[in-house]
Amino acid sequence: MDLTFFNRIAKSNASTNCRNGNRDFVVENPEYLKDLVAFATDLTNKNHYKAVWIIEMLVETHTKMLAPFVDIICETIPKYKHESAIRGMSRTVFFLSTSKTISLSETQQEKLIEICLDWLIGDAKVAPKAYAMYTLGHYAKKHDWIKEELRNIIDKDFASQSAGYKAAAREVLRKISK
Template identity: 75%
Template sequence: MNAFFHDHIAKSNAGTLSRNTLRFFVVKNPEYMSELAAIATDLSNKNHHKAIWIIEMLVEDHPEMLVPYLDRIIETIPKYKHESAIRGMSRVAYFLSISKVISLTENQKEKLIEICLDWLIGNAKVAPKAYAMYTLCHYAQKEDWIKEELRNIINKDFHHQSAGYKAAAKEVLRKIDH
C-alpha cells in the first residue's frame, strides 16, 4: 500500500476541490485504482467512506475504471454502515445502472436491485432512498415487477417521508406510470 496515497485520502474532506483533486490524480495515475477500491471496500479502514467519495465521482465520468472491481464493490455495498459511505454507494449504484459504458452481469444487476429495495424499505436517509428509487426506476423499464414493487413502496411510505423523498418519489412515479 502506498503511504502517500493513503495519507491524501485520510486528509481529504467532502469538499469538491478535495474530492476532485483525488479523482484527477487517480484518472492520471490509474495504477492507484486498485488501491482506491481496496480502501473503499475495507470496512475496517476508517477512511473507506473518503475513498468512496472518489469512486462516486469516477463512476460518473470514468466508469470503465471500475470494471475490474465491480464484483468486490457490489458485494460490499450492503455491508456499509457509515452514512457517507451509504450515500456515496447509492450514487454509485445509480450511475452503474444507467452507464452506457459498463454492461453489468445479471447477477450484478440483481444485487443492485436488492440493495436498492433494502434502502427503500429500511432506515436509510433520504439521499440513498432517492438514488435507490432512480436506480429501480431505470431497471423498471425492463422489469415490470420492479415497477409494481416500486409503486407499492412509494405509495405506502409517501406520507411519512420528507419533502426531498416526496419530490424524488413524484418524479419516479411519473416516469414509471408513462
C-alpha cells in the same frame, strides 16, 4: 498500498474541490485505482468512506475505469454502515446501473436491485432512498415487477417522508407510468 496515497485519502474532506482533486489524481494515475478500491472496500479502515467519495466521483465521469472492480464493489455495497459511504454507494449504484460503457451481469443487477430495495424500505437517509428510487426506476424498464413494488413502497411511505423524497418519488412514478 502506497502510504502517500493512503494519507492523501485519510486527510481528505467532503468538499467538492477535495473530492474532485482526488478523482483527478486517480484519473491521471490509474495505477492507484486498485489501491483506491481496496481502501474503499476495507470496512475495517475508519476512513473507507473517504475512498468511497472518490469512487462516487469516478463512476459518474469515468465509469469504464471501474469495470474491473464491479464485482468487489457489488459484493461490498450491502455491508456499508457509515452513512457517508452509503450515500456515496447509492450514487455509485445509480451510475453503474445506468452506464452505457459498462454491462452489468444479471447477478450484479440483481444485487443492485436488492440493495436499492433494502435502502428504500430501511432506515437509510433521503439521498440513498432517492438514488435507490432512480435506480429501481431504471430497472423497471426491464422488470415489470419492480414497477408495482416501487409504487407500493412509495405509496406506503410517501406521507411520512421529506420534501426531497417526495420530489424524487413523483419523478420516478411519472417515469414508470409512461
